Amino acid sequence: MRSTANAPTGYGATAIALHWVIALAIFAAFGLGLYMTGIPGLTPTKLKLYSWHKWLGVTIFAVAVLRVLWRATHAAPPVAPGTPAWQAKAAAGAHHLLYLLIVTVPISGYLYSSAAGVPVVYLGLWKMPALLEKNDELKEILKFVHIWLNYLMAAVVVVHAAAAVKHQFVDRDGTLGRMLPFLR
Numbered sequence: 001m002r003s004t005a006n007a008p009t010g011y012g013a014t015a016i017a018l019h020w021v022i023a024l025a026i027f028a029a030f031g032l033g034l035y036m037t038g039i040p041g042l043t044p045t046k047l048k049l050y051s052w053h054k055w056l057g058v059t060i061f062a063v064a065v066l067r068v069l070w071r072a073t074h075a076a077p078p079v080a081p082g083t084p085a086w087q088a089k090a091a092a093g094a095h096h097l098l099y100l101l102i103v104t105v106p107i108s109g110y111l112y113s114s115a116a117g118v119p120v121v122y123l124g125l126w127k128m129p130a131l132l133e134k135n136d137e138l139k140e141i142l143k144f145v146h147i148w149l150n151y152l153m154a155a156v157v158v159v160h161a162a163a164a165v166k167h168q169f170v171d172r173d174g175t176l177g178r179m180l181p182f183l184r
């Protein structure tokens with residue numbers, strides 16, 4: 001059975017599960033965000049999708065915090081032998097940035113929602129605290145921040161995924177297999 005911890009040859013079950021659960025949930029929240037904001041008017045469907053987006057985002061935040069804590073206490077497997085130093089540095093930099101973004105993107109959305117004066121009622125059951133007073137100027141700034149942090153994250157994810165695929169299928173050094181064990 002796959003170990004829950006990381007091994008020298010690849011990530012363990014915990015890191016792999018956290019990686020793919022968060023990646024899939026972020027793709028869903030991102031697509032939903034683009035879709036819901038494109039709906040014209042203020043229809044009940046639009047309001048429902050906004051709520052779902054917020055619940056998903058809050059859930060991603062909670063899992064992302066757990067993931068950062070897990071990573072802080074478990075070293076990543078060493079890079080494949082022969083990896084040029086600049087590539088190892090670029091990958092580590094991108095990974096740090098991604099960890100930062102999976103936490104700050106939901107925080108920016110939450111703060112935007114607070115400044116807009118719209119409370120988050122998690123799963124329609126629990127009213128979560130507003131972290132800011134209603135403030136129209138701040139609301140516009142936070143909306144801008146939420147959108148642009150999202151686009152930054154999308155750009156980093158595209159480069160990150162392209163690098164993983166290139167290493168797997170061009171360099172054939174098994175990088176993708178470190179996160180997708182069935183490719184090993």
Ligand code: HEM
Nearest residue numbers: 029030033034037054057058060105106109110113147150
């Ligand atoms: C990782 C989690 C999240 C992702 C990937 C994400 C992604 C997005 C995207 C792509 C948009 C559309 C931006 C555009 O107009 O182009 C959006 C909008 C929005 N997000 Fe998020 N979001 C996340 C978390 C949250 C959270 C936690 C909240 C609030 C609790 C939130 C509240 C909003 C709101 C209110 C909008 C609508 C902005 C508008 O009216 O234009 N988001 N989000």
Ligand code: HEM
Nearest residue numbers: 022023026071076095098099102157161164175176178179
């Ligand atoms: C929202 C989407 C994604 C996020 C936030 C994300 C984030 C991360 C982070 C933070 C790491 C570093 C793990 C660590 O060392 O602690 C990582 C590793 C990895 N990711 Fe992603 N990722 C995403 C999507 C993808 C996709 C779509 C692919 C593949 C097509 C991919 C392939 C990999 C691989 C192969 C590794 C291991 C790299 C190595 O150390 O050799 N990721 N990812």
